[in-house]
Amino acid sequence: MCAVQLEVRNISKTYETGLFSRKARFVLENISFDVQEGRTFGIVGESGTGKTTLGKIIAAIEKPTAGEILFRGNTLAVMKRKEFPTFRRNVQMMFQDPEGSLNPKKTIRKSLDEVLRLIKMPKGTREYAIRDSLLTVGLSREILVRYPNQLSGGQNQRVALARILLLEPEVIILDEPTSALDISVQAQILNLLKDLQLKKALTYIFISHDMDVIRFMCHDIGIIKNSKLLATC
Amino acid sequence: MPDEATSSLNIRELKVTFDTPLGTVKAVDDVSFELNAGETLALVGETGCGKSVVAHSILKLLPANAKIKGQILFRNQNLLKLGEKDLAQIRGKEISLIMQNPALALNPVYSIGHQMTEPLMVHEGMRKAKAILKAKDLLKRLRFIGPDVATRAYPFEMSGGMKQRILIGISVILNPKIIIADEPTTGLDSRLRDMVLEELRLVKEMDRSSMIFISHDLKAAREISDRIAIMYAGEILEIGSTAEFFKEPFHPYSKKLLDSLPERGFNPIPGTSPSVIHPPEGCKFHPRCTSRKEICSKESPDFVRIKDRDIKCVLYS
Numbered sequence: 001m002c003a004v005q006l007e008v009r010n011i012s013k014t015y016e017t018g019l020f021s022r023k024a025r026f027v028l029e030n031i032s033f034d035v036q037e038g039r040t041f042g043i044v045g046e047s048g049t050g051k052t053t054l055g056k057i058i059a060a061i062e063k064p065t066a067g068e069i070l071f072r073g074n075t076l077a078v079m080k081r082k083e084f085p086t087f088r089r090n091v092q093m094m095f096q097d098p099e100g101s102l103n104p105k106k107t108i109r110k111s112l113d114e115v116l117r118l119i120k121m122p123k124g125t126r127e128y129a130i131r132d133s134l135l136t137v138g139l140s141r142e143i144l145v146r147y148p149n150q151l152s153g154g155q156n157q158r159v160a161l162a163r164i165l166l167l168e169p170e171v172i173i174l175d176e177p178t179s180a181l182d183i184s185v186q187a188q189i190l191n192l193l194k195d196l197q198l199k200k201a202l203t204y205i206f207i208s209h210d211m212d213v214i215r216f217m218c219h220d221i222g223i224i225k226n227s228k229l230l231a232t233c
Numbered sequence: 234m235p236d237e238a239t240s241s242l243n244i245r246e247l248k249v250t251f252d253t254p255l256g257t258v259k260a261v262d263d264v265s266f267e268l269n270a271g272e273t274l275a276l277v278g279e280t281g282c283g284k285s286v287v288a289h290s291i292l293k294l295l296p297a298n299a300k301i302k303g304q305i306l307f308r309n310q311n312l313l314k315l316g317e318k319d320l321a322q323i324r325g326k327e328i329s330l331i332m333q334n335p336a337l338a339l340n341p342v343y344s345i346g347h348q349m350t351e352p353l354m355v356h357e358g359m360r361k362a363k364a365i366l367k368a369k370d371l372l373k374r375l376r377f378i379g380p381d382v383a384t385r386a387y388p389f390e391m392s393g394g395m396k397q398r399i400l401i402g403i404s405v406i407l408n409p410k411i412i413i414a415d416e417p418t419t420g421l422d423s424r425l426r427d428m429v430l431e432e433l434r435l436v437k438e439m440d441r442s443s444m445i446f447i448s449h450d451l452k453a454a455r456e457i458s459d460r461i462a463i464m465y466a467g468e469i470l471e472i473g474s475t476a477e478f479f480k481e482p483f484h485p486y487s488k489k490l491l492d493s494l495p496e497r498g499f500n501p502i503p504g505t506s507p508s509v510i511h512p513p514e515g516c517k518f519h520p521r522c523t524s525r526k527e528i529c530s531k532e533s534p535d536f537v538r539i540k541d542r543d544i545k546c547v548l549y550s
């Protein structure tokens with residue numbers, strides 16, 4: 001049995017709607033599940049069921065209305081300010097739109113280098129780390145001088161993955177990472193993700209509405225319908 | 234090949250290039266096909282292979298830096314030779330295009346009712362009240378729940394799937410003879426995707442139209458089309474009956490493309506799509522092809538017909 005890496009406990013999220021009489025609308029209602037180390041947990045559901053919101057809450061991009069997230073047994077909400085950057089580095093999120101994930105005004109080199117400067121990596125080792133990361137995701141160095149709009153969707157998604165890998169995370173939340181890609185490029189990215197999981201012992205939370213992709217990628221799944229977690233298996 | 238009488242659209246030797254600061258992009262390179270009356274033809278291929286450029290060429294909706302050569306014959310006239318005034322009579326009324334991105338294709342500041350009635354008022358001079366009734370009637374026939382509410386709503390009040398279905402409604406409200414659906418199921422979940430495909434089938438039957446279905450979704454193409462054309466780097470590599478194609482694809486690219494389907498284990502095609510500015514010499518797929526021969530890097534093959542299917546590969550010549 002693998003160790004539990006992430007615990008999602010009774011997460012609820014409401015948004016207030018209405019101009020004059022504010023009404024609370026549940027986006028997520030009392031969601032709980034565990035994610036085990038080195039495995040892929042799939043979150044499945046139709047569009048608009050709150051899958052992405054849940055992913056953002058786990059990645060601490062959004063705050064829940066109720067409930068808590070535990071990373072290696074530590075509650076996120078009571079985490080000290082000093083500990084938070086380490087959590088951010090360890091739990092990364094990859095988004096659906098590959099081009100939108102990257103700054104259109106920055107070359108690929110700048111987008112990758114920015115991440116390393118944030119973690120204060122010395123200048124001498126940054127170039128080596130970037131090249132190593134590109135090699136891991138199957139991209140050549142030529143693309144470093146290009147801008148996101150000069151790359152294909154699949155190449156941009158690989159760059160987004162390379163940028164995440166530079167931080168050496170333990171958990172990656174993959175939010176529909178292949179839904180905007182062609183079937184052949186989708187197959188390339190999914191196989192790459194599987195290889196990386198084996199090589200680097202990564203834990204994935206894989207969000208998708210595509211049951212074929214979920215079946216191929218996931219060890220465990222949770223089904224969300226009408227803001228509630230229907231079942232986990 | 235179908236004769237002129239049964240053909241509703243005939244595209245001959247279509248070439249489209251774009252002049253860019255990085256060089257000339259060869260987006261469509263010598264594409265020829267016919268669309269038979271009442272049939273659905275799927276144009277399938279990876280992103281950037283020129284599918285949407287073919288669609289936009291038919292209605293001359295390409296940007297100013299595009300150069301088009303060849304013929305697009307519709308009712309014995311070459312659409313590429315027509316002026317804007319004549320084209321305005323064809324766009325929407327005879328040939329309609331369902332755009333790729335419903336969020337951008339709909340105007341955010343006008344109600345759905347306004348946007349659905351506009352073609353009726355412009356092309357047929359219909360009065361607003363009558364046009365609204367026709368729009369509601371169409372939504373009813375498309376099994377839309379609450380057509381009254383839908384016509385009063387604005388695009389931001391609708392989900393992606395609903396917006397896509399509204400776009401289909403707008404595109405067919407003038408009962409066009411040819412519908413071009415450009416990636417209508419991209420980004421939709423399986424339930425909405427099935428709904429959109431069903432709606433496309435319904436509108437095609439209602440108006441006895443022909444359809445060009447453009448997609449990179451092989452499953453959707455299989456479900457909806459009678460014939461399928463596989464595009465790669467601006468060229469058609471294989472074209473024929475959809476049912477036969479899925480039983481036995483001939484071109485090495487088609488075989489690899491089907492291997493990347495989920496039911497075949499997501500086996501990726503090695504390498505990446507070639508540059509459209511400096512495409513490889515000979516067969517454009519040869520650098521990624523595992524069955525390539527020496528001649529493949531030197532000569533571009535001609536089409537060969539096998540079992541009612543046209544294949545562009547030296548393995549069959």
